[in-house]
Amino acid sequence: MQGPRPVVLSGPSGAGKSTLLKKLLKDYENIFGFSVSHTTRQPRPGEVNGKDYHFVTREEMQKEIDAGEFIEHAEFSGNMYGTSKGAVQAVQAQNQICVLDIDIQGVKNIKRTDLNPIYISVQPPSIDILEKRLRDRKTETEESLLKRLTAARVDLELSKEPGLFDLVIINDDLEKAYSELKEVLLEEIKKTQESRKS
Numbered sequence: 001m002q003g004p005r006p007v008v009l010s011g012p013s014g015a016g017k018s019t020l021l022k023k024l025l026k027d028y029e030n031i032f033g034f035s036v037s038h039t040t041r042q043p044r045p046g047e048v049n050g051k052d053y054h055f056v057t058r059e060e061m062q063k064e065i066d067a068g069e070f071i072e073h074a075e076f077s078g079n080m081y082g083t084s085k086g087a088v089q090a091v092q093a094q095n096q097i098c099v100l101d102i103d104i105q106g107v108k109n110i111k112r113t114d115l116n117p118i119y120i121s122v123q124p125p126s127i128d129i130l131e132k133r134l135r136d137r138k139t140e141t142e143e144s145l146l147k148r149l150t151a152a153r154v155d156l157e158l159s160k161e162p163g164l165f166d167l168v169i170i171n172d173d174l175e176k177a178y179s180e181l182k183e184v185l186l187e188e189i190k191k192t193q194e195s196r197k198s
């Protein structure tokens with residue numbers, strides 16, 4: 001695929017991927033673009049269809065998967081999630097750095113494609129802190145929270161695989177984590193800014 005190298009942000013649910021991503025999209029408005037995933041989960045208050053996710057039914061999503069319209073897809077915590085080819089193409093058509101927020105199954109599936117992103121895992125300082133953040137976020141039922149914590153333990157184990165991620169960021173202090181994220185992306189940011197001048 002053409003244009004700047006995409007970025008994959010992965011890591012357990014509640015680790016802070018969206019928080020970091022929102023800061024990045026705000027500070028570098030025209031440089032980064034978000035790959036809007038599809039999901040079968042229900043929208044949370046404030047989430048906008050087509051902006052945060054494409055909220056679809058299982059049937060709709062399966063039909064598009066069968067038609068070959070997805071780069072990757074996975075089942076996470078009882079719902080389907082996936083990155084469509086169109087989601088990435090829409091960002092790349094703007095010559096923006098495409099950022100994908102995906103789980104670790106998605107990371108493994110993207111590795112089999114020619115997307116060639118920078119892989120970053122955002123991790124919590126501990127499982128206890130992760131649980132507190134998820135509880136404080138108030139988006140989960142007790143059942144989905146427990147599922148997410150189980151998935152988080154698996155994620156943290158799998159992410160130890162050598163070479164799977166280019167960078168692991170421990171999101172303890174948010175500003176420090178954000179600085180680390182910006183630093184690893186600096187080269188791509190500069191290249192994209194330069195290409196805008198020519």
Ligand SMILES: Nc1ncnc2c1ncn2[C@@H]1O[C@H](COP(=O)(O)OP(=O)(O)OP(=O)(O)O)[C@@H](O)[C@H]1O
Pocket residue numbers: 011012013014015016017018019020133134136137171172173174175
């Ligand atoms: N460094 C931090 N210190 C304290 N709280 C944080 C920090 N980073 C994020 N949070 C809070 O933790 C909660 C989870 O963060 P966020 O929603 O960004 O996680 P996520 O990785 O995107 O989760 P998901 O994968 O479920 O979308 C949010 O309420 C957020 O405000």
Ligand SMILES: Nc1nc2c(ncn2[C@@H]2O[C@H](COP(=O)(O)O)[C@@H](O)[C@H]2O)c(=O)[nH]1
Pocket residue numbers: 010011012013017037038041072073074076081082083101102103104105106107
């Ligand atoms: N494999 C994929 N994982 C995705 C995608 N979009 C989001 N996600 C991951 O799902 C969980 C839960 O997200 P939430 O919004 O319900 O909290 C989280 O880890 C995301 O990174 C996708 O397209 N493919």
